[in-house]
Amino acid sequence: METAKPKNETVAPQPVKGGLVAYLQVDGAMKAAEFYKKAFGAEMAGYHPPDEQGRTMHAHVYINGSSLMLSDAYPDHGYPHEKPQAFTVLLPLASDDIDAWWKRAVDAGMEVTLDLQVMFWGDRYGQLRDPFGVSWAMNAPVNG
The missing domain is CATH 3.30.720.100 (Signal recognition particle alu RNA binding heterodimer, srp9/1)
Structure with missing residues (x-):
């Protein structure tokens, strides 16, 4: 995977979005x-x-x-690399968006760990793992 080389400068901070990051x-x-x-x-x-x-x-x-x-x-500053574990990052989506989001993630190389499906609580839900070991989930209501 090719990665664009960042310029050797700090990009000005932008506003943080969301109540929990x-x-x-x-x-x-x-x-x-x-x-x-x-x-x-x-x-x-x-x-x-x-x-x-x-x-x-x-x-x-x-x-x-x-x-x-x-x-x-x-x-060297007390923050060694540790394998991600025991958490999942959740992407709550609108019902008409989840299939496109799912396909884009899988096409990009995410590993499906739980197929996208209707769960016992009534929403469509699935889990994926990225190449960095982070678990992700997508969730959307079945009826918008």
Whole structure:
């Protein structure tokens, strides 16, 4: 996967969207941001330039009207890389959007871990895993 090289400058911070914001540590924050553009139509809201080792301490993207923050690991500063576990990032969607969102994510390379289906609570729901090990779920009401 080709990743656009960020300029060696800090992009001005943009407003944070959403009442609760996930901040994910991944192995390759800028690569993840580029992947999320393909998988979820993410828009880059801002980032700090990579350091001498190619690590990005902060990237901010917008997905589905909310903010998502990303960072590389910094073991030399007490933040070692840890495999994502025990959480799922949820994308609540309108009923007429979920199929397009699902297809785009799968076409981008997301691994389906639970097929999109009508669940016992009445919504369409499915789970995917991205190449960075992060679990994602999509949920939409069956009747709009």
